[in-house]
Amino acid sequence: MHSKELLKGTLKTIILKLLREHGRMYGYEITQKVRVLTSGELVITEGALYPALHKLERDQLVRTEQEYIGRRVRRYYSLTPLGEQAVGQKVREFDAFVQMMRQILSPSTATDD
Amino acid sequence: MHSKELLKGTLKTIILKLLREHGRMYGYEITQKVRVLTSGELVITEGALYPALHKLERDQLVRTEQEYIGRRVRRYYSLTPLGEQAVGQKVREFDAFVQMMRQILSPSTATDD
DNA sequence: TCCAATACCTAAGTTATTGATGTATATTTG
DNA sequence: CAAATATACATCAATAACTTAGGTATTGGA
Numbered sequence: 001m002h003s004k005e006l007l008k009g010t011l012k013t014i015i016l017k018l019l020r021e022h023g024r025m026y027g028y029e030i031t032q033k034v035r036v037l038t039s040g041e042l043v044i045t046e047g048a049l050y051p052a053l054h055k056l057e058r059d060q061l062v063r064t065e066q067e068y069i070g071r072r073v074r075r076y077y078s079l080t081p082l083g084e085q086a087v088g089q090k091v092r093e094f095d096a097f098v099q100m101m102r103q104i105l106s107p108s109t110a111t112d113d
Numbered sequence: 114m115h116s117k118e119l120l121k122g123t124l125k126t127i128i129l130k131l132l133r134e135h136g137r138m139y140g141y142e143i144t145q146k147v148r149v150l151t152s153g154e155l156v157i158t159e160g161a162l163y164p165a166l167h168k169l170e171r172d173q174l175v176r177t178e179q180e181y182i183g184r185r186v187r188r189y190y191s192l193t194p195l196g197e198q199a200v201g202q203k204v205r206e207f208d209a210f211v212q213m214m215r216q217i218l219s220p221s222t223a224t225d226d
Numbered sequence: 227t228c229c230a231a232t233a234c235c236t237a238a239g240t241t242a243t244t245g246a247t248g249t250a251t252a253t254t255t256g
Numbered sequence: 257c258a259a260a261t262a263t264a265c266a267t268c269a270a271t272a273a274c275t276t277a278g279g280t281a282t283t284g285g286a
Contacts, residue, residue: 005273006210008242009118017218028264037216048243050266072251072264091218097119098211104150105130105204118242121273141233161274163235185233185282 011044011052013090016079019062020087024078027053053077061086124157124165126203129192132175133200137191140166166190174199 018030025033031044056062061083066075079087131143138146144157169175174196179188192200 004243005122006207008121008273010214011242014214014217026264027266028262034217038213041213042217045244046264046266047245047268051242054266069264070252074264094119094214094218100151100154101123101127101207103152104127104147104155105207117274121242124273139233140235141231158275159233159235160237160276164273167235182233183282187233 007042010094011048012056013094014044015049015052015056015077016061016083016087016090019077019079020084024076026074026076030077056083120155123207124161125169126207127157128162128165128169128190129174129196129200129203132190132192133197137189139187139189169196 014034015030018033019025022033027046027049031046031049034042034044053062057064057077060080062077063080064075064077066073068074127147128143131146132138135146140159140162144159144162147155147157166175170177170190173193175190176193177188177190179186181187
């Protein structure tokens with residue numbers, strides 16, 4: 001499979017964006033959504049996801065409410081006002097990054113896209 | 114300033130691409146070229162550059178020849194045949210990564226706020 | 227003469243990941 | 257109905273790529 005190093009730093013952007021899109025989601029749901037959206041290309045591991053979610057919560061970009069499905073805990077995440085701001089910022093940041101990379105990578109692969 | 118985490122994993126792609134573009138370059142030259150190409154947005158630190166170059170050499174994607182400019186050593190890097198292959202691969206990998214991210218981030222990349 | 231630029235380098239610390247492991251409940255299948 | 261699989265949370269050691277800070281030495285300009 002291809003380099004996962006590229007993913008570094010994009011996980012939080014992905015999470016925030018999905019939360020804006022879907023209102024509220026729980027962890028496992030996020031991994032499945034990403035899997036489907038990318039046709040299985042991108043698989044978010046739980047070891048990456050949960051720490052990231054916890055960090056977003058600590059930074060007050062998301063908040064949680066837990067529910068019980070039967071006896072099983074399900075922890076729903078949704079954006080805080082601060083989180084709402086952050087989404088746009090993060091996405092723009094990513095776009096800027098891509099544009100910057102194009103300035104370096106495109107010179108001879110130019111003008112498709 | 115914006116997140117540098119995004120850069121992770123792109124440095125070698127950048128180096129290889131520049132070497133293909135310019136035939137051969139030395140380390141310091143690469144940092145300056147990147148700086149100019151991105152209008153100062155992206156600054157490659159030497160602590161990142163040199164280890165990356167050494168790794169590329171170890172992996173036989175680049176080779177070196179040193180020259181003396183006056184009394185000062187200058188170490189030129191250029192692509193090996195293996196490196197030539199790797200450039201295209203790396204660039205395509207990056208494009209694939211961006212496309213994959215778009216599948217997640219694009220549904221509504223609206224810019225409000 | 228001294229500072230900035232050129233040009234190479236290494237190493238400790240930081241950080242976001244992977245991969246392994248753990249726990250427990252719910253559902254499907256043979 | 258038992259067993260395997262899926263759902264759902266979590267932590268943690270190891271890894272990889274970086275940053276920051278340091279080091280050496282030459283060259284050019286004010």
